[in-house]
Every structure is written in structure tokens, then in C-alpha cells.
Amino acid sequence: xxxxIRKAEEKDYPFILRVNEENVxxxxxxxxxxxxxxxxxxxxxxxxxVGVQTVRNNSIRVxxxxxxxKND
Numbered sequence: 001x002x003x004x005i006r007k008a009e010e011k012d013y014p015f016i017l018r019v020n021e022e023n024v025x026x027x028x029x030x031x032x033x034x035x036x037x038x039x040x041x042x043x044x045x046x047x048x049x050v051g052v053q054t055v056r057n058n059s060i061r062v063x064x065x066x067x068x069x070k071n072d
Contacts (some may be wrong), residue, residue, distance in 0.1 A: 004049040008039065012047055 008016070020030045030038070033067050039045055 001051055006049065008045040008047045010039070013039075018058050 006012065017030060017032065017035055018026055020035075
């Protein structure tokens with residue numbers, strides 16, 4: 001399985017927010033304004049692309065765990 005790590009972009013916000021909402025019990029709630037602030041404050045904000053499917057989150061650990069669950 002090939003994993004590509006790249007910088008997050010504004011086009012990734014909707015997916016990041018959806019993954020955050022799906023995992024809010026272990027993360028902090030976040031809305032569009034929150035993600036914009038986080039993006040501008042962060043020195044490093046990455047996306048992991050697994051195969052042809054993009055797995056996006058502000059936490060690579062969570063993203064890779066989600067990818068593993070989808071592939072099991």
C-alpha cells in the first residue's frame with residue numbers, strides 16, 4: 001500500500017471536518033472557523049493519501065488508523 005504525505009489545503013477542510021465530527025468523542029469539536037484558525041496557526045498540517053483514496057485529518061495517526069480499519 002502506497003502512502004503519500006502532502007500539505008493540507010483549503011479544499012481538504014470539508015473532509016477534515018467530517019472525520020473530526022465522526023471521531024469527536026476522542027477529539028475536540030471543530031467548525032469551519034476553527035479549522036481555518038488551526039490551519040493558519042499550524043506550522044505543519046498534513047494529509048495522508050492512501051492508495052487512490054485520500055485520507056485526510058490534522059492527525060496523521062488518526063488518518064492512518066482510519067485507513068487501516070477501511071482496509072481490514
